[in-house]
Amino acid sequence: MAHLKIESIQLKTTGGYDAEIYGIDPASSDCLIGELKTQYGGTASWDIHGRCRDHNTDCNFDTRTDEFVDLERLARSLVNEEYL
Numbered sequence: 001m002a003h004l005k006i007e008s009i010q011l012k013t014t015g016g017y018d019a020e021i022y023g024i025d026p027a028s029s030d031c032l033i034g035e036l037k038t039q040y041g042g043t044a045s046w047d048i049h050g051r052c053r054d055h056n057t058d059c060n061f062d063t064r065t066d067e068f069v070d071l072e073r074l075a076r077s078l079v080n081e082e083y084l
Contacts, residue, residue, distance in 0.1 A: 003033045004078060011067055015058025019044070024075050029083045031075050048075055048084050 003023035011019045013036075023033035030045035030053045038059075045053045050061030050068060061068050076084060 006074070009034075009067060009071055011061055011065070011071075013052070013059050014062050015056075017041070017059060019059075019061070021046075021071060024078050026079045027083065028079075031079045031083060032071065048072060048079065 003025040005023050006021070009021045011021060013019055018037035019034055020037065021032050021034035025031050025033055025045070028045070030047050032046040032048070032050075034044060034046075035041065036044040036052070036055065036059055044055060044059065046061060047053070050063045050072075052059035052061075063069075063072070
């Protein structure tokens with residue numbers, strides 16, 4: 001999957017897991033691309049609302065953190081409107 005590389009952003013999920021976002025896919029509803037740092041983690045994607053694809057809700061982001069708000073603002077400026 002092709003995506004735009006961004007400076008890596010470290011975030012915590014609502015379940016306390018570490019995650020790293022390193023890309024934005026402007027042509028996907030799961031526009032935040034990164035890695036979930038769990039025992040069963042690996043490459044993962046999240047939508048603009050911080051919901052992690054194909055993982056339990058503990059892997060979602062707290063959308064009220066400053067880091068996520070900044071990331072969401074950047075993603076909204078890059079992602080095709082039909083995927084928001």
